[in-house]
Every structure is written in structure tokens, then in C-alpha cells.
Amino acid sequence: MTEDADGPAGFIDESLQYESSWERAEDFERRYGGHLEYYGASVGAIRGTIRNAARRYPGLDHDHDDVTALASELWSRPVFERRLAAAVLLQSSVRLLRSSDLTRIEGFLRSAHLPELVDPLAxxxxxxxxxxxxxxxxxxxxxxxxxxxxxxxPWLRRAAVLAHLPAFRAGEGDDASFRRTVRLVSGAQQGRVSAVEEAVDLVRASGAG
Known part of the structure; x- marks a missing residue:
């Protein structure tokens, strides 16, 4: 699919590139590896860009299909800032999402490969x-x-664990459900996986049993 330069994805991409910094891009590549491209835009710039896009394209405030299609379009290119922008977009539109959208999010998680992308989604x-x-x-x-x-x-397992975190932070966590998740995770793993164990420890620290 060719990206429409005048559409929301084109607007977001152009804005992120305008906010780029080659020093930050090089730092990101050192920290996260070379399997993604990096513009070098800050997290604050990414959040601001999504807010600006919502003002410029009103459908993003109330149309489920517009939001999910844009998230997929942003994620489709292996650029760190675009993928983080997709996560921020979904975060700002959680009220519009449905259980069926977890299939799309699963695809994102499988190709994320970084806690910095997996964790915001989860x-x-x-x-x-x-x-x-x-x-x-x-x-x-x-x-x-x-x-x-x-x-x-392992990134799906990490996401399954971290998805419990908001409920425990809100005092609405389900200990039985969390314990079942941990049992499933443990049964699926061959040896220790630090990214998953770290997630389990983080949720337990929030009050999970």
C-alpha cells in the first residue's frame, strides 16, 4: 500500500522526521540495534504529533476503523518512531477498541522485538x-x-504478563487470573527468559499474588 502524503500517516511521518535528531537516532541504534530505522524523534515529540494528527483529522477521535487502519499503516514500516506512534495512537483511542483488535495487536507484538515497543502496547x-x-x-x-x-x-508472553499491570495498579487485579498466566508462561518456556521474568516481577511488585 502506498502511503498518502496528504493523509494522517504521511502527516505523522513528516512531522516525526521534522523532529528528528541524528544524535538521538545514533543513540537509539546503539541501544536498540540495527533491525529498525530511527528518525531520532523524542517520545514527547511522538505524543505531540499524535495529538496534532487528532486535531487535523477529526475521524481519529471517534472512528474505530480510521484509528486501527492508521495504526497498521504506521507499523507497516520498520521505523521505531512510527511504531511507537502507532502504540501511542492506540493508547489514546482505547475507548474505541474491541476484543477483535487483539489480533492486530498480536501482529504488532510479534514484530516488536523491543521492550520499548512491547510494553506500551501491553x-x-x-x-x-x-x-x-x-x-x-x-x-x-x-x-x-x-x-x-x-x-x-517470548514477547507475547511478556505482553500477556504485563497486561495485568493496569488492573493491579487500579486495585482491580485478579490474583487467580494472574497466577494462571504465570503457570502458562512457565509451561511454555524452555529455561529462563529474562524479559518475561522481569515482567512477572514487575506485576508482583504492584501487588499481585
């Missing part, structure tokens, strides 16, 4: 989504999270 998007879903949708979403916890991909 903690700021998936976790809050679980807190607001009604009964049947919540059940479907929990089934997806349990599948992630038993997956062969």
Missing part, C-alpha cells in the same frame, strides 16, 4: 482495554491473553 493498550470490555468480550479477550501466555514467542 500496559497502555491491552491492559486498559481489558478493564473496560463488557462480559462476553472480556471472556474472549482473556482467552487471547492465555494463548499469548502459552505462545512460543
Amino acid at each position: 500496559v497502555d493498550v491491552v491492559g486498559p482495554l481489558l478493564l473496560r470490555l463488557p462480559g462476553p468480550e472480556a471472556v474472549r479477550a482473556q482467552a487471547v491473553l492465555h494463548r499469548w501466555a502459552a505462545a512460543d514467542d
